[in-house]
Amino acid sequence: MTRLARITAVAGLAAICAAAAPAAAQTPVGETPGLLTEPVVRVRLAKLGYTNVQRLVRNGDYWEAVVPKGGTTQTLRFHVLSNARLDGPVAIPRRPLLLPRPISSPG
Helix, strand or coil: CCHHHHHHHHHHHHHHHHHHHHHHHCCCCCCCCCCCCHHHHHHHHHHCCCCCCCEEEEECCEEEEEEEECCEEEEEEEECCCCCEECCCCCCCCCCCCCCCCCCCCC
16 A cells, blocks of 8 residues: 555545544433333333233343233333344343352362
């Protein structure tokens, strides 16, 4: 890569960073992503048309909502961090309980 090409690439990168900085600085306080809370899940369910939530529990990294639809009940799942709605069962990994090894006493 020639010196002129490197200077051009660095100048282009600096222009991109300068253009992105004002947009990041204008993010309103309180609108940054965070953990999905129960009231937020209830509002999201209401916006989806599910007003009769029978059960809403947190199971690991997911909120599980049991809601009636078309005469049957279904379970909707929402990821706590990404707010993504998941269809189908979610396998929660079970971690083995780690116990410390006993310290053997010298002879």
